[in-house]
Amino acid sequence: MTPLAEILAARIRAHGPILFSEFMDTALYHPAHGYYRSPRDPFGTQGDFFTASQLQPVFGRLIAAAVHAHCHRCGDPPHFTVAEWGAGRAELAPYFAEFHYFPIDAATPALPPPFTGVVFSNELFDALPVDVASIRGADFRLMRVDHRDDAFLWQPAEPVADQWRDYLEPLAARFEDRSHLTLELPVRLAPTLERMASSLQRGALVAIDYGYTHREIVRFPSGTLMSYRRHQALENVLRDPGLQDITAHVPFTYLADCAARLGFECAPLEDMARYLLRAGEPDQFASALDAPDAPSAARLRLQLKTLLFGMGETFRVLTLLR
Ligand SMILES: C[S@@+](CC[C@H](N)C(=O)[O-])C[C@H]1O[C@@H](n2cnc3c(N)ncnc32)[C@H](O)[C@@H]1O
Incomplete structure (x- = not known):
């Protein structure tokens, strides 16, 4: 045992x-x-599974571009914060360097004081006990x-x-x-969302995960x-x-309902592929794929392909605004 x-x-x-x-x-x-x-590190080749956070730099650059858009929507305030909930290895840290970055994991003792910014999570909600x-x-x-x-x-x-x-x-x-x-x-979902909401004064909560809407429950x-x-x-x-x-897959309809009760405005649930395509569109992926040499450029193109086609339809993004 x-x-x-x-x-x-x-x-x-x-x-x-x-x-x-x-x-x-x-x-x-x-x-x-x-x-x-x-x-023991559970992530990556030697571990048990991969997440999008290991596909760097492309994932980090595209998510940072999406965060920029939220910062702009909030009027480009000087102290824009990114709190990454369920940060794991905090592999996104370098891409959020221009913001106040606050990684939070299960053992983090204190939450950030209320801020304007983005609460970001990748594969957090599927790891909450049910x-x-x-x-x-x-x-x-x-x-x-x-x-x-x-x-x-x-x-x-x-x-x-x-x-x-x-x-x-x-x-x-x-x-x-x-x-x-x-x-x-999902007995821990609402309490976790409430903790996030208590920190986020203004901005967006962006949750990436796999899951189902109430209509899709018939598959399970x-x-x-x-x-x-x-x-x-x-x-x-x-x-x-x-x-x-x-x-456990994330019940997105319930997540959106809990968020609405907390005063968030819910954007329509979308595939991660679509979300990342929108984030890379303004400069046609030039900054996401920027590389010093041909082998690095090929590696980055492969990362983008995996994010869009390997994971892009399984994972979904729920954006909640306040
Ligand atoms: C599947 S991992 C994802 C890690 C990382 N976001 C990534 O994409 O690689 C889930 C993470 O959520 C963390 N976690 C679980 N419950 C949490 C909670 N209530 N608050 C903050 N983090 C939590 C876990 O410790 C773990 O690091």
């Missing part, structure tokens, strides 16, 4: 099966053994995590609380057959939880806690 599996198993022995959000939170963010806290509900017709139950015979396993538990039943009902209603559904509850009758390890997608998210990533 991994050290984290020992910790989780002991907790379950003492208090009974735990909510999946507690399992996921511990697996990813336990201060000593959590997946994102261990010294709960899991099992739906059998009119029966909506939380799924807890139990531990038996050296393995973690799902355990149907108490009925879903009213607030989350109200969230699930319209989603479940979209399925023709609702005799056996598994759906996630068994939910969207997934683990990643050594560039392989794994369905068993309960295995080897601390050694593999755990993600």
Whole structure:
């Protein structure tokens, strides 16, 4: 067993099966053994997955161009801030150098004071712990995590609380057959958005991630939880806690609804490809692809191709203005 599996198993022995959000939170963010806290780097070739943030300099240059447009919209104030939420390795730092850059990750102790600027996130919302509900017709139950015979396993538990039943009902209603559904509850999404909103006085919140709108939920009758390890997608998210990533697709409609309640104006959800094309359009990608020699130029063109065609249709951008 991994050290984290020992910790989780002991907790379950003492208090009974735990909510999946507690399992996921511990697996990813336990201060000593959590997946994102261990010294092993999860990103890149030697790690478990790539994000767009590793495609530098092209991604950074295009996102910086998009931030410039927001700065301009706000009247080019002298102290424009970029707070990158879920910054990971903070690979975007050099591209935000002309702004006040504030990287925030799960262990960052203090938030920036209220600012005019941009809150930017790439693949943050898919890494927030979720709960899991099992739906059998009119029966909506939380799924807890139990531990038996050296393995973690799902355990149907108490009925879903009213607030989350109200969230699930319209989603479940979209399925023709609702005799056996598994759906996630984004229990940490609104609190995270509220923290972002409390820092952002004026400007934009730009969230890049993969996910679904309420209409698209019908593609996921068994939910969207997934683990990643050594560039392989794994369905068993309960295995080897601390050694593999755990993600859930982002419910964009709910994210936009929460943002509207906080006073944001939501721009239409768009593909990342379209977003980046718009960011590079003013100078026909000249600055994004600027390179000192032919081999570097070829490498940058390949990065742009991966961003537009490899990731551009999977990832989406939600822009929220205030
Ligand atoms: C999938 S990684 C993405 C990292 C980086 N943005 C990139 O594109 O490579 C998700 C990151 O979000 C961080 N994170 C998770 N929950 C967070 C929270 N509530 N506040 C800030 N960062 C958080 C994780 O620690 C992790 O570094």
